[in-house]
Amino acid sequence: MPVHHRPAPPPPPLSPAEQAAAAADAARLLAPLLPEPLDHVLLQADLTAVAPGPLQRPLADLLGVLADVESKGGATVYRFTPGSVRRALDAGRTAADLHAFLAAHSRTPVPQPLTYLIDDVARRHGQLRVGAASAYVRCDDDTLLGEILADRRAAGLGLRRLAPTVLAARTDPAGLLEGLRAMGFAPAAESAEGDVLITRADARRTPPRSAPEPVPDGPPVPDDTLLTAAIRAVRAGDLASTVPHRTPAGDRATGGGLPRTGAAETLATLQAAVLTGEALWIGYVNAEGAASQRVIAPVRVEGGFVTAYDHTADEVRTYPLHRITGVAELADDAD
Template structure:
């Protein structure tokens, strides 16, 4: 046991800070733990409670390997995550072996090796069904990101999306139920399409780029993220995804695992990586064959993306197939989408066109875009609506007066300015007339959105004096230095307490423990003539560079210089 602690301490000290932080996270160590050095850390990690918690988080294959090692048999130690630090130099410490045997006595089925059969190959019909689901889910994820661009997703303390955002997204028809929303959020996080800070999720730079990819590339990017984030217990030795029947038992000692397994199963089916019956499509089988997932086999099952639509006289737009992403993104910037399928519909309104103008579009640019997009030209009612909206746009302008730390609302029309000042919906802004403008202490973005929600033709003026777009979604400002890690202080303390002379540090620790326990120890002392003499002492004190203890054989109190002690062993 003593040698195990020492060896583990040296093993931990040899890890870099990133890997050491991973170990502390995997072993669920509190950042406030009172460890002074790596010997304390090794002792803590070898305690029965710490080992039991580590076993709980291990997949079935790792438990089976540990059980074999505990019995003195050969095992594939690669199955045991290095971040658990349950092995020392590739061997099983005595304390860990004891806990493995004890846990196996109570739960023998948990230590059986996992089944090796892969999922059955999907039939042509199953592949078509999985591909349709992949296409639908890819579109839904794009909708979720676009909604997050306008208003960030807030989350609860448990990490789930808040009830108000769930309701907003469900009412918008982006997802069919809360379960689907949770699954899409999991996919977005796995693919790093959203950033989360202070319980608020916003679209990441990678998410912005993802939105402009064709559907097949969107699917492949997110699928790669899903596979990378998949718990190791759901992957088999070939790197493929385990059969769905094995998912629930992948972490047999973890009581919290079943709902997690259920969600990952939904995610795999929702993204078309498995069929509803657990069958494996060709594009998922490629992961097992090549180690990487690609959309090559899926591409032929996806509908062809188009670059033309029908503009109708009733201001609606009919897309007879999925639009190319760049075209759809621009169209959705000036028209509200009404339905999504392989054939989607959109509708122009004064509000949608005004939003596009606020985002930097111009009437000429919109007209040129629609001319190239439409198979039926631009209907006259749409021409009228575009012209009238462009004339009204900018009638209300919002800018910041930095000198007075106020927001200024400029309105050319006296009647409209009077209407703004008495509008009950705008009372929370506290608008105060001053000459030809209205002033408020509310922020520029807040004022712009309040006016837009009240259906005023508002334009926000940026700091450079040009129109800009107010965004409800604000990404965290970049920091010059990385934020301090959770375990930075603890790791610094462990390193500061670590001696470069491990033999001397370990002996000092043994002596301190012996004195605290008033234990009997066998001490080898180097005599002046160069010979070693062994004494058995009951340790009683340590200080001033000396060890004090009772030599029961001679019934005398001895005081030994620490520099003369060459070895200490417990009796």
């Protein structure tokens, strides 16, 4: 029968201390097999440096910034260029630092062309400054700009003087304008060409009118609810105009046939109808002066108003007593 061997479990991961110890052991074992790092280079008159072997780490790092690697092999060739020297100056080194570094790590004298190259690049380095500014303030009166810089309210604008008559700001132009105006100044915005920008106030226009909905030809078709209400109103009007009623003695009807009774008689008749539950025929004039006659069944009379069921309107309504021209009882055969 075949014998199956289980794979050995992977070793447990090493701790950071164990990893450091393993790396140190590996370096110690490989050290006799590797060449000894050098602490010097050979500078040549053609603006190159030759490293005859591996360099020590600090020397290799700085030389890699000061010069460009031109070729590799048994020896590494570095070339000095204006760009590489400028790169070292941008990294914070000075011309004196570079001269001292080359003199300390070169087995040959520092060539004069390399010295001239470093001095020439260092002389021109930093003459032009480049930075970021969101906005600027310029004024022919440098005293006024000094006043703005000294004002504590300008701290949030991030102002700094670039020239006697120019201030740079970290804030945007709109924020700079608002900030200076809040400080009591009257700045004006200008274009990239230096011309004053003229802003026109926003015109307030009436919003456009929406087109009216089209009116359909002819009246709308009545629905069932409208037809039912119309029929009920016609029948109630017929009832109010045709119901038999008694004419009180001494009553004077108006031209429209409305009863006329005095205020006391009207009130007494309405109160009696509340007690008996009988219906009454009344004349009524609304607020527009339109007169009508109605058949009502009074329910309550108080406070100068009568609440009654209006047979004409087929609902309970409240009428002011002073608008009722008169009342009359319905005839006995009205039922």
